[in-house]
Amino acid sequence: MEQAVAEVASLAGAVKRYGDLTALDGLDLMLQRGELLALLGPNGAGKSTAISLLLGLVRADAGRVQLFGKDPQDIDARRRIGVMLQSAVLPPTLSVAELLRLTMSYYPAPRTLAETAELAGIGDLLARRYAGLSGGQQRRVQFALALCGRPELLFLDEPTVGMDIEARQKLWAAIRQLVAEGCAIVLTTHYLEEAEALAQRVVVLAKGRVLSDGSVQALRARVARARIRCLSDLDAHAIAQWSHVTSATREGARLAIQTDAAEHVVRRLLDADPALSELEVLRAGLAEAFTELTRETSTEQEAA
Template structure:
Protein backbone atom coordinates (compact mmCIF):
# COMPACT_ATOMS: atom_id res chain seq x y z
CA UNK A 1 0.00 0.00 0.00
CA UNK A 2 1.13 3.56 -0.69
CA UNK A 3 1.21 4.79 2.92
CA UNK A 4 1.92 8.36 1.91
CA UNK A 5 -1.34 8.48 -0.03
CA UNK A 6 -3.30 7.99 3.19
CA UNK A 7 -2.18 11.44 4.42
CA UNK A 8 -3.54 13.27 1.37
CA UNK A 9 -7.09 14.35 0.61
CA UNK A 10 -9.18 11.55 -0.91
CA UNK A 11 -9.79 11.71 -4.65
CA UNK A 12 -13.26 10.18 -4.19
CA UNK A 13 -15.43 10.48 -1.10
CA UNK A 14 -18.91 9.68 0.16
CA UNK A 15 -19.93 11.20 3.48
CA UNK A 16 -23.03 10.06 5.32
CA UNK A 17 -24.79 9.22 2.08
CA UNK A 18 -28.40 8.05 2.10
CA UNK A 19 -30.32 7.18 -1.05
CA UNK A 20 -33.75 5.70 -1.71
CA UNK A 21 -35.40 4.06 -4.69
CA UNK A 22 -39.01 4.69 -3.84
CA UNK A 23 -39.48 3.12 -0.42
CA UNK A 24 -36.33 1.02 -0.69
CA UNK A 25 -33.31 2.35 1.20
CA UNK A 26 -30.29 1.60 -1.01
CA UNK A 27 -27.62 3.43 1.02
CA UNK A 28 -27.90 4.13 4.73
CA UNK A 29 -25.30 6.67 5.90
CA UNK A 30 -22.41 5.24 3.89
CA UNK A 31 -18.91 6.75 4.26
CA UNK A 32 -16.20 5.98 1.71
CA UNK A 33 -12.81 7.54 0.93
CA UNK A 34 -10.26 6.67 -1.75
CA UNK A 35 -6.80 8.33 -1.83
CA UNK A 36 -4.35 8.45 -4.72
CA UNK A 37 -2.31 5.34 -5.53
CA UNK A 38 -4.68 2.90 -3.86
CA UNK A 39 -6.89 0.10 -5.13
CA UNK A 40 -10.10 -0.06 -3.12
CA UNK A 41 -12.30 -3.14 -3.57
CA UNK A 42 -15.96 -2.41 -2.84
CA UNK A 43 -17.58 -5.75 -2.04
CA UNK A 44 -21.07 -6.85 -1.15
CA UNK A 45 -23.83 -9.24 -2.22
CA UNK A 46 -26.26 -8.31 -4.99
CA UNK A 47 -28.43 -5.42 -3.85
CA UNK A 48 -25.95 -4.30 -1.19
CA UNK A 49 -25.63 -0.78 -2.60
CA UNK A 50 -22.38 -1.00 -4.58
CA UNK A 51 -23.82 0.19 -7.88
CA UNK A 52 -25.69 3.02 -6.17
CA UNK A 53 -22.49 4.19 -4.49
CA UNK A 54 -20.67 4.26 -7.83
CA UNK A 55 -23.60 6.00 -9.51
CA UNK A 56 -23.49 8.77 -6.89
CA UNK A 57 -19.73 9.19 -7.20
CA UNK A 58 -20.04 9.46 -10.98
CA UNK A 59 -22.77 12.08 -10.69
CA UNK A 60 -25.32 9.87 -12.44
CA UNK A 61 -27.63 10.30 -9.44
CA UNK A 62 -27.80 12.69 -6.49
CA UNK A 63 -27.90 11.55 -2.89
CA UNK A 64 -31.00 12.15 -0.77
CA UNK A 65 -28.69 13.09 2.10
CA UNK A 66 -24.94 13.39 2.61
CA UNK A 67 -22.34 14.39 0.03
CA UNK A 68 -20.45 12.83 -2.86
CA UNK A 69 -17.20 14.38 -4.09
CA UNK A 70 -14.55 13.76 -6.74
CA UNK A 71 -11.32 15.72 -6.24
CA UNK A 72 -13.18 17.84 -3.69
CA UNK A 73 -15.69 18.86 -6.39
CA UNK A 74 -19.26 17.86 -7.20
CA UNK A 75 -19.13 14.68 -9.35
CA UNK A 76 -21.10 16.44 -12.09
CA UNK A 77 -18.36 19.05 -12.64
CA UNK A 78 -16.52 18.89 -15.96
CA UNK A 79 -13.14 19.28 -14.25
CA UNK A 80 -13.74 16.18 -12.09
CA UNK A 81 -15.00 14.14 -15.03
CA UNK A 82 -11.94 14.94 -17.15
CA UNK A 83 -9.72 13.41 -14.47
CA UNK A 84 -11.80 10.24 -14.17
CA UNK A 85 -11.94 7.00 -16.18
CA UNK A 86 -14.95 4.71 -16.07
CA UNK A 87 -15.61 1.09 -17.04
CA UNK A 88 -19.13 0.04 -16.07
CA UNK A 89 -20.79 -3.38 -16.38
CA UNK A 90 -22.78 -2.23 -19.42
CA UNK A 91 -21.48 0.13 -22.09
CA UNK A 92 -23.23 1.69 -25.06
CA UNK A 93 -20.47 1.26 -27.65
CA UNK A 94 -21.33 1.44 -31.39
CA UNK A 95 -21.13 -2.08 -32.80
CA UNK A 96 -20.23 -0.96 -36.31
CA UNK A 97 -17.03 0.93 -35.44
CA UNK A 98 -13.67 -0.79 -35.58
CA UNK A 99 -11.61 -0.99 -32.42
CA UNK A 100 -9.01 1.40 -33.85
CA UNK A 101 -11.78 3.91 -34.62
CA UNK A 102 -13.14 3.64 -31.08
CA UNK A 103 -9.69 4.16 -29.60
CA UNK A 104 -8.95 7.13 -31.87
CA UNK A 105 -12.33 8.71 -31.09
CA UNK A 106 -11.85 8.32 -27.34
CA UNK A 107 -8.27 9.63 -27.45
CA UNK A 108 -9.52 12.75 -29.25
CA UNK A 109 -11.44 13.80 -26.13
CA UNK A 110 -8.22 14.33 -24.15
CA UNK A 111 -5.37 16.85 -24.53
CA UNK A 112 -2.64 14.32 -23.66
CA UNK A 113 -4.01 10.83 -24.26
CA UNK A 114 -2.09 7.60 -23.91
CA UNK A 115 -0.45 6.41 -27.10
CA UNK A 116 -2.19 3.73 -29.13
CA UNK A 117 0.76 1.39 -28.56
CA UNK A 118 0.48 1.90 -24.80
CA UNK A 119 -3.24 1.13 -24.86
CA UNK A 120 -2.75 -2.00 -26.96
CA UNK A 121 -0.16 -3.27 -24.49
CA UNK A 122 -2.12 -2.34 -21.35
CA UNK A 123 -5.42 -3.88 -22.46
CA UNK A 124 -4.10 -6.76 -24.59
CA UNK A 125 -5.60 -5.55 -27.88
CA UNK A 126 -3.11 -7.22 -30.23
CA UNK A 127 -4.94 -8.50 -33.30
CA UNK A 128 -8.19 -6.69 -32.47
CA UNK A 129 -7.61 -3.16 -33.78
CA UNK A 130 -9.00 -3.79 -37.29
CA UNK A 131 -12.07 -5.71 -36.12
CA UNK A 132 -15.53 -4.27 -35.61
CA UNK A 133 -16.60 -3.97 -31.99
CA UNK A 134 -19.84 -5.88 -32.59
CA UNK A 135 -17.91 -8.89 -33.91
CA UNK A 136 -15.84 -9.28 -30.75
CA UNK A 137 -16.52 -11.75 -27.96
CA UNK A 138 -17.77 -10.43 -24.63
CA UNK A 139 -14.30 -10.75 -23.11
CA UNK A 140 -12.68 -8.93 -26.03
CA UNK A 141 -15.23 -6.12 -25.71
CA UNK A 142 -14.33 -5.77 -22.02
CA UNK A 143 -10.68 -5.31 -22.99
CA UNK A 144 -11.65 -2.55 -25.45
CA UNK A 145 -13.78 -0.88 -22.77
CA UNK A 146 -10.81 -0.94 -20.39
CA UNK A 147 -8.58 0.69 -23.02
CA UNK A 148 -11.19 3.41 -23.56
CA UNK A 149 -11.44 3.99 -19.79
CA UNK A 150 -7.71 4.67 -19.45
CA UNK A 151 -7.23 6.66 -22.68
CA UNK A 152 -7.10 9.99 -20.85
CA UNK A 153 -4.53 8.98 -18.20
CA UNK A 154 -7.14 9.16 -15.42
CA UNK A 155 -6.13 9.98 -11.86
CA UNK A 156 -9.19 8.06 -10.66
CA UNK A 157 -10.50 4.91 -12.32
CA UNK A 158 -13.83 3.18 -11.69
CA UNK A 159 -13.85 -0.50 -12.64
CA UNK A 160 -17.23 -2.21 -12.21
CA UNK A 161 -16.80 -5.99 -12.62
CA UNK A 162 -13.96 -5.41 -15.11
CA UNK A 163 -12.92 -9.03 -15.75
CA UNK A 164 -16.35 -10.59 -16.31
CA UNK A 165 -16.11 -12.77 -19.40
CA UNK A 166 -12.31 -12.73 -19.57
CA UNK A 167 -10.24 -15.91 -19.80
CA UNK A 168 -7.38 -16.50 -17.37
CA UNK A 169 -4.67 -14.95 -19.58
CA UNK A 170 -6.74 -11.84 -20.32
CA UNK A 171 -7.57 -11.47 -16.63
CA UNK A 172 -3.90 -11.64 -15.69
CA UNK A 173 -3.15 -8.97 -18.34
CA UNK A 174 -5.77 -6.68 -16.83
CA UNK A 175 -4.50 -7.30 -13.30
CA UNK A 176 -1.00 -6.34 -14.43
CA UNK A 177 -2.37 -3.15 -15.99
CA UNK A 178 -4.25 -2.21 -12.80
CA UNK A 179 -1.09 -2.69 -10.72
CA UNK A 180 0.87 -0.55 -13.17
CA UNK A 181 -1.71 2.24 -12.99
CA UNK A 182 -1.58 2.14 -9.20
CA UNK A 183 2.21 2.58 -9.19
CA UNK A 184 1.67 5.65 -11.37
CA UNK A 185 -0.54 7.14 -8.64
CA UNK A 186 -3.92 6.30 -10.12
CA UNK A 187 -6.65 5.53 -7.58
CA UNK A 188 -8.86 2.57 -8.52
CA UNK A 189 -12.32 1.79 -7.19
CA UNK A 190 -13.00 -1.86 -8.03
CA UNK A 191 -16.16 -3.88 -7.68
CA UNK A 192 -15.93 -7.59 -8.39
CA UNK A 193 -17.68 -10.86 -7.67
CA UNK A 194 -14.33 -12.65 -8.01
CA UNK A 195 -13.07 -12.46 -4.44
CA UNK A 196 -9.67 -13.82 -5.48
CA UNK A 197 -9.43 -10.72 -7.69
CA UNK A 198 -9.97 -8.41 -4.73
CA UNK A 199 -7.49 -10.46 -2.72
CA UNK A 200 -4.87 -10.14 -5.47
CA UNK A 201 -5.30 -6.43 -6.20
CA UNK A 202 -6.80 -4.49 -3.31
CA UNK A 203 -4.85 -2.34 -0.86
CA UNK A 204 -8.08 -1.86 1.06
CA UNK A 205 -11.44 -3.61 1.13
CA UNK A 206 -14.83 -2.15 2.02
CA UNK A 207 -17.69 -4.60 2.57
CA UNK A 208 -21.24 -3.24 2.36
CA UNK A 209 -24.57 -4.92 2.94
CA UNK A 210 -28.06 -3.43 2.94
CA UNK A 211 -26.53 -0.04 2.17
CA UNK A 212 -24.33 0.02 5.27
CA UNK A 213 -20.63 -0.41 5.82
CA UNK A 214 -20.05 -3.82 7.40
CA UNK A 215 -16.25 -3.86 7.53
CA UNK A 216 -13.22 -2.11 6.06
CA UNK A 217 -9.47 -2.57 6.17
CA UNK A 218 -6.68 -4.39 4.41
CA UNK A 219 -7.28 -7.90 3.10
CA UNK A 220 -5.46 -9.24 6.18
CA UNK A 221 -7.67 -7.18 8.50
CA UNK A 222 -10.84 -8.39 6.79
CA UNK A 223 -9.60 -11.98 7.00
CA UNK A 224 -9.01 -11.49 10.72
CA UNK A 225 -12.77 -11.18 11.23
CA UNK A 226 -12.86 -14.94 10.72
CA UNK A 227 -10.57 -16.95 12.97
CA UNK A 228 -11.29 -20.31 11.37
CA UNK A 229 -8.72 -22.46 9.56
CA UNK A 230 -9.08 -24.93 6.70
CA UNK A 231 -7.33 -28.26 7.13
CA UNK A 232 -6.88 -30.70 4.25
CA UNK A 233 -5.36 -34.15 4.46
CA UNK A 234 -5.55 -37.71 3.21
CA UNK A 235 -7.01 -39.78 6.02
CA UNK A 236 -9.16 -42.87 6.55
CA UNK A 237 -10.87 -41.33 9.60
CA UNK A 238 -14.68 -41.17 9.19
CA UNK A 239 -15.88 -37.64 8.51
CA UNK A 240 -18.71 -38.03 11.05
CA UNK A 241 -16.20 -38.89 13.77
CA UNK A 242 -14.01 -35.86 13.02
CA UNK A 243 -17.04 -33.58 12.90
CA UNK A 244 -17.83 -34.51 16.52
CA UNK A 245 -14.48 -33.18 17.78
CA UNK A 246 -14.49 -29.90 19.76
CA UNK A 247 -13.95 -26.82 17.59
CA UNK A 248 -14.69 -28.56 14.28
CA UNK A 249 -17.31 -26.63 12.30
CA UNK A 250 -17.45 -28.54 9.03
CA UNK A 251 -16.06 -31.73 7.52
CA UNK A 252 -16.31 -32.95 3.95
CA UNK A 253 -14.83 -36.02 2.30
CA UNK A 254 -13.68 -36.06 -1.31
CA UNK A 255 -12.42 -39.55 -2.03
CA UNK A 256 -9.48 -40.19 0.30
CA UNK A 257 -9.17 -36.49 1.20
CA UNK A 258 -10.78 -34.78 4.17
CA UNK A 259 -11.48 -31.05 4.26
CA UNK A 260 -12.05 -29.65 7.74
CA UNK A 261 -13.04 -26.16 8.88
CA UNK A 262 -12.12 -25.54 12.50
CA UNK A 263 -11.86 -22.67 14.99
CA UNK A 264 -8.27 -23.62 15.80
CA UNK A 265 -5.94 -25.72 13.70
CA UNK A 266 -3.49 -26.82 16.37
CA UNK A 267 -5.86 -28.94 18.46
CA UNK A 268 -7.43 -30.62 15.43
CA UNK A 269 -4.08 -31.35 13.75
CA UNK A 270 -2.69 -32.93 16.91
CA UNK A 271 -5.72 -35.20 17.17
CA UNK A 272 -5.57 -36.12 13.47
CA UNK A 273 -1.95 -37.19 13.85
CA UNK A 274 -2.69 -39.09 17.05
CA UNK A 275 -5.64 -41.03 15.65
CA UNK A 276 -4.38 -41.76 12.12
CA UNK A 277 -0.76 -42.86 11.88
CA UNK A 278 -1.10 -43.13 8.07
CA UNK A 279 -2.29 -39.53 7.63
CA UNK A 280 -0.55 -37.69 4.76
CA UNK A 281 -0.61 -34.56 2.61
CA UNK A 282 -1.52 -32.36 5.58
CA UNK A 283 -2.23 -28.75 4.65
CA UNK A 284 -3.47 -25.89 6.86
CA UNK A 285 -4.78 -22.58 5.50
CA UNK A 286 -6.14 -19.55 7.25
CA UNK A 287 -9.55 -18.18 6.27
CA UNK A 288 -9.51 -16.47 2.91
CA UNK A 289 -11.24 -13.28 1.86
CA UNK A 290 -14.15 -15.33 0.53
CA UNK A 291 -14.67 -16.95 3.96
CA UNK A 292 -14.57 -13.56 5.67
CA UNK A 293 -16.91 -12.00 3.13
CA UNK A 294 -19.49 -14.74 3.59
CA UNK A 295 -19.26 -14.53 7.38
CA UNK A 296 -19.53 -10.73 7.46
CA UNK A 297 -22.48 -10.49 5.11
CA UNK A 298 -24.23 -13.39 6.81
CA UNK A 299 -23.78 -11.75 10.21
CA UNK A 300 -25.09 -8.44 8.84
CA UNK A 301 -28.15 -10.18 7.39
CA UNK A 302 -28.79 -11.94 10.70
CA UNK A 303 -28.62 -8.62 12.57
CA UNK A 304 -30.95 -7.02 10.02
CA UNK A 305 -33.48 -9.83 10.52
CA UNK A 306 -33.25 -9.51 14.29
Protein backbone atom coordinates in the same frame (compact mmCIF):
# COMPACT_ATOMS: atom_id res chain seq x y z
CA MET B 1 -2.62 18.05 5.20
CA GLU B 2 -1.01 15.13 3.34
CA GLN B 3 -4.22 13.11 3.62
CA ALA B 4 -6.21 15.89 1.96
CA VAL B 5 -3.77 15.97 -0.95
CA ALA B 6 -3.88 12.17 -1.37
CA GLU B 7 -7.68 11.99 -1.26
CA VAL B 8 -9.21 11.62 -4.72
CA ALA B 9 -12.86 10.85 -3.94
CA SER B 10 -15.08 10.74 -0.89
CA LEU B 11 -18.59 10.26 0.42
CA ALA B 12 -19.39 11.79 3.81
CA GLY B 13 -22.71 10.90 5.43
CA ALA B 14 -24.16 10.21 1.98
CA VAL B 15 -27.86 9.40 1.89
CA LYS B 16 -29.77 8.34 -1.20
CA ARG B 17 -33.38 7.25 -1.30
CA TYR B 18 -35.52 5.92 -4.13
CA GLY B 19 -39.07 6.35 -2.85
CA ASP B 20 -39.39 4.24 0.30
CA LEU B 21 -36.09 2.46 -0.39
CA THR B 22 -32.96 3.81 1.31
CA ALA B 23 -30.07 2.79 -0.94
CA LEU B 24 -27.39 4.62 1.09
CA ASP B 25 -27.83 5.33 4.77
CA GLY B 26 -25.20 7.87 5.84
CA LEU B 27 -22.33 6.24 3.97
CA ASP B 28 -18.75 7.37 4.63
CA LEU B 29 -16.17 6.32 2.07
CA MET B 30 -12.80 7.77 1.10
CA LEU B 31 -10.34 6.74 -1.61
CA GLN B 32 -6.69 7.74 -1.80
CA ARG B 33 -4.32 8.08 -4.72
CA GLY B 34 -2.64 4.83 -5.76
CA GLU B 35 -5.12 2.69 -3.84
CA LEU B 36 -7.15 -0.20 -5.22
CA LEU B 37 -10.39 -0.46 -3.28
CA ALA B 38 -12.71 -3.43 -3.79
CA LEU B 39 -16.30 -2.45 -3.07
CA LEU B 40 -18.21 -5.60 -2.18
CA GLY B 41 -21.67 -6.43 -0.96
CA PRO B 42 -24.73 -8.53 -1.74
CA ASN B 43 -27.22 -7.38 -4.36
CA GLY B 44 -28.98 -4.24 -3.16
CA ALA B 45 -26.16 -3.32 -0.77
CA GLY B 46 -25.69 0.14 -2.32
CA LYS B 47 -22.55 -0.42 -4.40
CA SER B 48 -23.99 0.86 -7.67
CA THR B 49 -25.58 3.86 -5.97
CA ALA B 50 -22.29 4.81 -4.27
CA ILE B 51 -20.47 4.69 -7.59
CA SER B 52 -23.24 6.62 -9.34
CA LEU B 53 -22.87 9.39 -6.75
CA LEU B 54 -19.10 9.56 -7.29
CA LEU B 55 -19.61 9.64 -11.05
CA GLY B 56 -22.14 12.45 -10.74
CA LEU B 57 -24.86 10.35 -12.39
CA VAL B 58 -27.22 10.90 -9.43
CA ARG B 59 -27.32 13.41 -6.59
CA ALA B 60 -27.24 12.59 -2.88
CA ASP B 61 -30.29 13.49 -0.81
CA ALA B 62 -28.00 14.37 2.08
CA GLY B 63 -24.30 14.37 2.88
CA ARG B 64 -21.28 15.43 0.84
CA VAL B 65 -19.84 13.90 -2.33
CA GLN B 66 -16.49 15.05 -3.72
CA LEU B 67 -14.35 14.08 -6.69
CA PHE B 68 -10.85 15.57 -6.53
CA GLY B 69 -12.24 18.07 -4.05
CA LYS B 70 -14.94 19.21 -6.48
CA ASP B 71 -18.53 18.46 -7.39
CA PRO B 72 -18.58 15.14 -9.32
CA GLN B 73 -20.38 16.87 -12.19
CA ASP B 74 -17.56 19.40 -12.60
CA ILE B 75 -16.05 18.84 -16.04
CA ASP B 76 -12.46 19.27 -14.81
CA ALA B 77 -13.00 16.53 -12.22
CA ARG B 78 -14.69 14.23 -14.73
CA ARG B 79 -11.78 14.51 -17.16
CA ARG B 80 -9.56 12.91 -14.50
CA ILE B 81 -11.54 9.67 -14.29
CA GLY B 82 -12.05 6.56 -16.41
CA VAL B 83 -15.05 4.27 -16.26
CA MET B 84 -15.67 0.67 -17.29
CA LEU B 85 -19.27 -0.16 -16.52
CA GLN B 86 -20.77 -3.65 -16.46
CA SER B 87 -22.43 -3.04 -19.81
CA ALA B 88 -21.69 -0.57 -22.56
CA VAL B 89 -23.36 0.41 -25.84
CA LEU B 90 -20.80 1.51 -28.41
CA PRO B 91 -21.07 2.33 -32.14
CA PRO B 92 -20.93 -1.15 -33.71
CA THR B 93 -19.64 -0.07 -37.13
CA LEU B 94 -16.50 1.67 -35.86
CA SER B 95 -13.19 -0.14 -35.64
CA VAL B 96 -11.47 -0.50 -32.29
CA ALA B 97 -8.85 2.07 -33.32
CA GLU B 98 -11.58 4.55 -34.32
CA LEU B 99 -13.34 4.07 -30.98
CA LEU B 100 -10.11 4.70 -29.12
CA ARG B 101 -9.22 7.83 -31.10
CA LEU B 102 -12.73 9.21 -30.55
CA THR B 103 -12.55 8.60 -26.81
CA MET B 104 -9.00 9.96 -26.53
CA SER B 105 -10.17 13.22 -28.11
CA TYR B 106 -12.25 13.96 -25.00
CA TYR B 107 -9.19 14.15 -22.72
CA PRO B 108 -6.51 16.84 -22.43
CA ALA B 109 -3.49 14.49 -22.23
CA PRO B 110 -4.48 10.97 -23.31
CA ARG B 111 -2.21 7.99 -23.75
CA THR B 112 -1.10 7.27 -27.29
CA LEU B 113 -2.98 4.67 -29.28
CA ALA B 114 0.01 2.33 -29.18
CA GLU B 115 0.48 2.73 -25.42
CA THR B 116 -3.21 2.14 -24.75
CA ALA B 117 -3.33 -0.93 -26.98
CA GLU B 118 -0.25 -2.44 -25.35
CA LEU B 119 -1.45 -1.82 -21.79
CA ALA B 120 -4.90 -3.26 -22.50
CA GLY B 121 -3.56 -6.11 -24.63
CA ILE B 122 -5.66 -5.30 -27.69
CA GLY B 123 -3.00 -4.63 -30.33
CA ASP B 124 -4.40 -7.46 -32.46
CA LEU B 125 -7.91 -5.99 -32.39
CA LEU B 126 -7.31 -2.40 -33.55
CA ALA B 127 -8.37 -2.92 -37.15
CA ARG B 128 -11.44 -5.00 -36.34
CA ARG B 129 -15.00 -3.70 -36.08
CA TYR B 130 -16.30 -3.59 -32.53
CA ALA B 131 -19.49 -5.46 -33.46
CA GLY B 132 -17.45 -8.38 -34.77
CA LEU B 133 -15.68 -9.04 -31.47
CA SER B 134 -16.52 -11.70 -28.93
CA GLY B 135 -17.90 -10.68 -25.55
CA GLY B 136 -14.53 -11.12 -23.86
CA GLN B 137 -12.78 -9.10 -26.58
CA GLN B 138 -15.33 -6.32 -26.24
CA ARG B 139 -14.62 -6.19 -22.49
CA ARG B 140 -10.91 -5.77 -23.22
CA VAL B 141 -11.71 -2.90 -25.59
CA GLN B 142 -13.95 -1.29 -22.95
CA PHE B 143 -11.04 -1.51 -20.51
CA ALA B 144 -8.83 0.24 -23.07
CA LEU B 145 -11.42 3.00 -23.49
CA ALA B 146 -11.49 3.49 -19.72
CA LEU B 147 -7.74 3.94 -19.39
CA CYS B 148 -6.90 5.77 -22.63
CA GLY B 149 -7.49 9.20 -21.07
CA ARG B 150 -4.73 8.58 -18.51
CA PRO B 151 -7.18 8.69 -15.57
CA GLU B 152 -6.15 9.39 -12.01
CA LEU B 153 -9.21 7.48 -10.79
CA LEU B 154 -10.58 4.41 -12.55
CA PHE B 155 -13.94 2.74 -11.90
CA LEU B 156 -14.08 -0.93 -12.91
CA ASP B 157 -17.47 -2.63 -12.64
CA GLU B 158 -17.19 -6.42 -13.12
CA PRO B 159 -14.26 -5.89 -15.52
CA THR B 160 -13.42 -9.53 -16.32
CA VAL B 161 -16.91 -10.91 -16.99
CA GLY B 162 -16.75 -12.99 -20.18
CA MET B 163 -12.95 -13.14 -20.29
CA ASP B 164 -10.95 -16.36 -20.45
CA ILE B 165 -8.25 -17.09 -17.88
CA GLU B 166 -5.39 -15.71 -19.99
CA ALA B 167 -7.21 -12.44 -20.75
CA ARG B 168 -8.15 -12.08 -17.08
CA GLN B 169 -4.53 -12.52 -15.97
CA LYS B 170 -3.37 -9.88 -18.48
CA LEU B 171 -6.01 -7.44 -17.26
CA TRP B 172 -4.93 -8.05 -13.65
CA ALA B 173 -1.33 -7.24 -14.65
CA ALA B 174 -2.47 -4.01 -16.33
CA ILE B 175 -4.48 -3.03 -13.24
CA ARG B 176 -1.43 -3.58 -11.03
CA GLN B 177 0.66 -1.41 -13.36
CA LEU B 178 -1.90 1.41 -13.20
CA VAL B 179 -1.93 1.29 -9.39
CA ALA B 180 1.87 1.33 -9.33
CA GLU B 181 1.73 4.51 -11.45
CA GLY B 182 -0.47 6.16 -8.81
CA CYS B 183 -3.92 5.60 -10.30
CA ALA B 184 -6.69 4.99 -7.75
CA ILE B 185 -9.11 2.22 -8.66
CA VAL B 186 -12.57 1.29 -7.42
CA LEU B 187 -13.32 -2.33 -8.27
CA THR B 188 -16.67 -4.06 -7.97
CA THR B 189 -16.70 -7.77 -8.75
CA HIS B 190 -18.57 -10.96 -7.95
CA TYR B 191 -15.30 -12.87 -8.46
CA LEU B 192 -14.05 -12.64 -4.90
CA GLU B 193 -10.76 -14.28 -5.83
CA GLU B 194 -10.24 -11.26 -8.10
CA ALA B 195 -10.71 -8.85 -5.20
CA GLU B 196 -8.44 -11.00 -3.03
CA ALA B 197 -5.70 -10.97 -5.68
CA LEU B 198 -5.84 -7.24 -6.44
CA ALA B 199 -7.28 -5.17 -3.60
CA GLN B 200 -5.23 -3.30 -1.03
CA ARG B 201 -8.43 -2.44 0.79
CA VAL B 202 -11.86 -4.05 0.90
CA VAL B 203 -15.07 -2.28 1.87
CA VAL B 204 -18.12 -4.47 2.42
CA LEU B 205 -21.53 -2.79 2.20
CA ALA B 206 -24.93 -4.00 3.33
CA LYS B 207 -28.19 -2.03 3.44
CA GLY B 208 -26.34 1.13 2.40
CA ARG B 209 -23.87 1.01 5.30
CA VAL B 210 -20.27 -0.09 5.77
CA LEU B 211 -19.94 -3.49 7.43
CA SER B 212 -16.19 -3.76 7.15
CA ASP B 213 -13.35 -1.54 5.93
CA GLY B 214 -9.77 -2.76 5.89
CA SER B 215 -7.24 -5.01 4.21
CA VAL B 216 -8.04 -8.44 2.81
CA GLN B 217 -6.05 -9.94 5.67
CA ALA B 218 -8.04 -7.97 8.25
CA LEU B 219 -11.34 -9.14 6.79
CA ARG B 220 -10.17 -12.76 6.69
CA ALA B 221 -9.01 -12.49 10.29
CA ARG B 222 -12.58 -11.69 11.37
CA VAL B 223 -13.54 -15.27 10.53
CA ALA B 224 -12.03 -17.93 12.79
CA ARG B 225 -12.88 -20.76 10.39
CA ALA B 226 -10.00 -22.65 8.80
CA ARG B 227 -9.53 -25.64 6.51
CA ILE B 228 -7.30 -28.59 7.36
CA ARG B 229 -6.15 -31.13 4.78
CA CYS B 230 -3.92 -34.12 5.44
CA LEU B 231 -3.12 -37.71 4.49
CA SER B 232 -4.59 -40.00 7.14
CA ASP B 233 -6.55 -43.23 7.58
CA LEU B 234 -8.72 -41.70 10.32
CA ASP B 235 -12.48 -42.01 9.88
CA ALA B 236 -13.98 -38.78 8.56
CA HIS B 237 -17.40 -39.47 10.08
CA ALA B 238 -15.87 -39.86 13.54
CA ILE B 239 -13.83 -36.66 13.18
CA ALA B 240 -16.97 -34.77 12.17
CA GLN B 241 -18.28 -35.43 15.69
CA TRP B 242 -15.27 -33.78 17.37
CA SER B 243 -15.71 -30.45 19.11
CA HIS B 244 -14.74 -27.39 17.00
CA VAL B 245 -15.17 -29.41 13.77
CA THR B 246 -17.78 -28.04 11.38
CA SER B 247 -17.39 -30.76 8.79
CA ALA B 248 -15.03 -33.59 7.85
CA THR B 249 -15.00 -35.34 4.49
CA ARG B 250 -12.67 -37.59 2.57
CA GLU B 251 -11.11 -36.56 -0.73
CA GLY B 252 -9.51 -39.80 -1.84
CA ALA B 253 -6.70 -40.51 0.60
CA ARG B 254 -6.99 -37.05 2.13
CA LEU B 255 -9.09 -35.73 4.95
CA ALA B 256 -10.67 -32.30 4.48
CA ILE B 257 -11.80 -30.66 7.71
CA GLN B 258 -13.57 -27.35 8.41
CA THR B 259 -12.94 -26.00 11.91
CA ASP B 260 -13.21 -22.89 14.05
CA ALA B 261 -10.22 -23.91 16.22
CA ALA B 262 -7.48 -25.16 13.95
CA GLU B 263 -4.73 -25.59 16.56
CA HIS B 264 -6.97 -27.65 18.84
CA VAL B 265 -8.02 -29.96 16.01
CA VAL B 266 -4.48 -30.34 14.64
CA ARG B 267 -3.19 -31.47 18.05
CA ARG B 268 -5.97 -34.03 18.32
CA LEU B 269 -5.31 -35.30 14.79
CA LEU B 270 -1.61 -35.81 15.53
CA ASP B 271 -2.43 -37.64 18.77
CA ALA B 272 -4.92 -39.89 16.98
CA ASP B 273 -2.66 -40.66 14.00
CA PRO B 274 1.12 -40.37 14.52
CA ALA B 275 1.57 -41.42 10.87
CA LEU B 276 -0.42 -38.43 9.59
CA SER B 277 1.40 -36.55 6.82
CA GLU B 278 1.14 -33.67 4.32
CA LEU B 279 -0.69 -31.49 6.82
CA GLU B 280 -2.07 -28.19 5.47
CA VAL B 281 -3.89 -25.50 7.44
CA LEU B 282 -5.54 -22.72 5.44
CA ARG B 283 -7.29 -19.69 6.87
CA ALA B 284 -10.65 -18.65 5.52
CA GLY B 285 -10.41 -17.00 2.13
CA LEU B 286 -12.03 -13.70 1.24
CA ALA B 287 -15.07 -15.48 -0.21
CA GLU B 288 -15.66 -17.35 3.05
CA ALA B 289 -15.08 -14.24 5.15
CA PHE B 290 -17.47 -12.22 2.98
CA THR B 291 -20.15 -14.91 3.17
CA GLU B 292 -19.82 -15.23 6.93
CA LEU B 293 -19.87 -11.47 7.52
CA THR B 294 -22.93 -10.81 5.38
CA ARG B 295 -24.72 -13.88 6.81
CA GLU B 296 -24.12 -12.71 10.38
CA THR B 297 -25.38 -9.23 9.54
CA SER B 298 -28.51 -10.59 7.86
CA THR B 299 -29.21 -12.80 10.89
CA GLU B 300 -28.78 -9.89 13.31
CA GLN B 301 -31.11 -7.68 11.28
CA GLU B 302 -33.77 -10.41 11.16
CA ALA B 303 -33.49 -10.90 14.94
CA ALA B 304 -33.87 -7.15 15.52
